Amino acid sequence: MLTGKDLLAKVKDLGDVSKSDLVKACGYVSTKKGGGERLNFTAFYEALLEAKGVNLASESAGGIGKGGRKLSYVATVQGNGNLLIGKAYTALLDLKPGDNFEIKMGRKGFRLVPEGDG
Known part of the structure; x- marks a missing residue:
């Protein structure tokens, strides 16, 4: 799975492709029990936001309830x-x-x- 500058570069290189192709090309794919592929859109978008400097985890809550x-x-x-x-x-x-x-x-x-x- 690409992260950081590598992820941003790959997204830029791929240009105007489908979201599914973009997620797959960046390595955000896992295998289901039946052998099929599952695209991990959430992990991809979180990594993309982090690469762009957006921190999703608020310091006050930090993902802890x-x-x-x-x-x-x-x-x-x-x-x-x-x-x-x-x-x-x-x-x-x-x-x-x-x-x-x-x-x-x-x-x-x-x-x-x-x-x-x-």
């Missing part, structure tokens, strides 16, 4: 139907009370898009 537990990045629907994200996650994203999001539905799930980002 209440009681020092590592964040699982899994949420469960509560008995009343609400989906709670949690304080540790909102701290990682530096979200404040009153921040608004648009819920965008897609083929594979939904995305929360900050209001005004389109």
